[in-house]
Amino acid sequence: MKLFYYCYGRAHSSVIAGSIHLNRLPSDRIPSIKEILAIAEFDRSDSEDFGKPNFLGVDELGNDVFIIGFGGEAVLGLQTVCFLLERLVDPNEWKFYNSLNSIGWLTKMGGFISKKLKIPYIGRYLAALGIQQSYYNLVELVNAVKEKER
């Protein structure tokens, strides 16, 4: 099974969701800002990386966990991928989960400041703060995903 967490730019929410999934972040408490900023992929990719899947790791059930950003065109991106997978492989083995709905405005604003306005020092911190605020939403998403794949 291949699991994809997708969001806008695969820089914040999908990275955190994937890290929770792979137990790199705790799922029973809110991590500190330092812990969030220490994740290698956090706030790294920019608009050049839209549509490039990034392999995060293999979880305890043997599923490959990927993250991907579709930009503002999530529906078009998913359509493209589904049509392509239908032709090439069994599409039921590839699952896509939206992590963008699990985060609030603070992370989105932090991402905007960091990526669009190119002030990463402020934006990264704000994004991490926003992740802390909506952390349990992401945990809930990951738990639902894991429950489904069991």
Added chain:
Amino acid sequence: MKEVYHCYGGAHASPTAAAIHLGILPVNRRPTFAELLQVPRFDSIRGWEHGKLFLAGVDNDGNEVYTMGRRNSTKLVTKLIRDFTRLCGGNPEDYYFVNCVQLFNPFMVTGGYSSRALGWVRLGRPIVTFGTMLSFPILVQIVQRTVKEVQTINTVNTANKE
């Protein structure tokens, strides 16, 4: 080689270009209204089929010719197709993407939008067909350039293999 002609909706410019490529439409003169309307998939793709590769046929050199709609996200869609082909074990360099929208053509935009997005076929279809006739020489140039480039790529590839 898979040659993918893509435009905004995959409904007008790219099927016409693929038809030129496959010899369905004449190269030396503008096609008539009726000829254009007989082009396969002309003015028939809807929004939920954007991003899908439609096989138009195989040309004389053995290349597969596809048409595709990609809205305004050329980069996103081409990257997705290349990267997911690689993830599935295919060769991403097999695809050759050709953009069919090179000049702003108000007839194709307004006609295509009213026919496809709004569903006003009776109003939009004549307008967009007229626009395609205007853009026809440009499409012929695009196709001729593509055929040449793909031939060079193919010869380089076969030379590398040997």
